[in-house]
Amino acid sequence: MSTHRLQFYREAGQFLAVAGDHLAADPVVSTVVTTVAHRLSARRDEGAAQADRDWWLVVRDATGAVVGAGMRAAPFAPYPPYLLPMPDDAAVALAAALQERGEEVLAVNGALPAAELCAAELARLGGGRVSVGQHTRLHELGELVPPTPVPGRLVVATEDDLALATEWFAAFMGDADEQAGRPRGASAHEVPDRADILRRIRTGRVWFWIDEAGRPVHLTAANPPSFGVARVGPVYTPPAQRGRGWASNAVAEVSRRIRAEGARACLFTDQANPTSNKIYAALGYRPVVDMANLVILR
Structure with a gap:
C-alpha cells in the first residue's frame, strides 16, 4: 500500500500553482x-x-x-500519461488510481523507473504486457564545444516559411524512426499543427540553417524557457543534406543563443540513434536522465 497521496488537477494553472516549486527545483x-x-x-x-x-x-x-508529478495532456493517440520521477510505490498506486477512474491507458511515457513501474502495474491489472516503443535520454548542455564551421548561417524563420517548417516538422518523427531502425510512425509523438508552428515562428523559436546560396538546408526549433530551461527540438535535416555539418552548427548556435538569454539548454536523444547522440555529445551535451515511451499490449 502506498504511503503517498495522489492529487489530480483539471487545469494546468492550478497544477503549476501547487507544484511550481517542486518543478523549479529540477527544471x-x-x-x-x-x-x-x-x-x-x-x-x-x-x-x-x-x-x-x-x-x-x-x-x-x-x-x-510534493515529491512527484505527472500529466495526461498528450494531444495524440493513445494519449499516454507522462510521469516525472516519483517514489516507486506512488507510481504503482497511480496505475490502480487510473483503473479506478475508468481511464483506458495503453501507453506511459516519462522518467524511469516511474513510467516502467506504472506501466507494469497497468498491464498486470488489465491484462497484457509492456513493450518499449522508444528509449530516450535527456541531456543538458555543459560547456559548449563549437563544431567545425560549415558554409551558411542560422536565420530565424518567418511566417513566409510556415509551409516548409510544417513539412519538416511532420517529416522529423518518421525519419527519426527510420534512423533508429523502427518502422515509420512507430513512435507516438505530437506533430504540431500549422497553428502551433505559426505560434512558434512568431515567438522566434524556429530557425533554418541556410547554405551559401540562401537555401534552407536544416531546421532547429526550441521551446521558450520554462523555469529557466529551454528545450531544443525538433532538429531536422532532409536526407539529401545530411552529413554536411548543418545540424551540428545549427544546434550549437541555437544553444549559444539560449545561453545568451540566460537560460539553460537541454534536449532529448533517441538512444537507438547513435548519430544524433554522437553529435550532441561532441557539442557538450551530457546525459541527465533516461526516459522511455512504453506501450501496453493487450
Missing part, C-alpha cells in the same frame, strides 16, 4: 511537463478548450511535501 528533468503546462495554461487564458481526458498529477508524502 531540466521537469522540462516536458513544465513547457506543456505553461503553454496550455496560456491557451486556457486565451479561451482555448481543454480535452476532457487531460489531468495534472501531484504526489505528496506523509508530511504533505
